[in-house]
Amino acid sequence: MKIQIWSDFSCPFCYIGKHHLKQALASFAEKESVEIVLRSFELDPSAPGIKQKDIYTHLSEKYDMSIPEANEMTANIARQAKQTGLDFHFDILVPTNTFDAH
DSSP, rough: EEEEEEEETHHHHHHHHHHHHHHHHHHHHHHGGHHHHHHHHOTTTTSSOOOOHHHHHHHHHHHHOHHHHHHHHHHHHHHHHHTTTTOOGGGGGOOOOOOOTT
């Protein structure tokens, strides 16, 4: 079986999903027959280079929400990550364009 994973470095949901897949494959009897192919997907090609704003301000402006709503949204994502054994720190995240990373 071939599984293609399309993801962006900046997408927390992509990383959580990749971690879920890794956990699922660990208990899959046929895991040796699984081929994982990683693909790049630039989530926001129009994103500027490194921003001087924190992630909460960036999300607030991008999605037309309040900063408290952006805080709650990222806290919810961090809780989802924690349930899979990941530890997200949005407070130190630096929003940027991911083209060069791809």
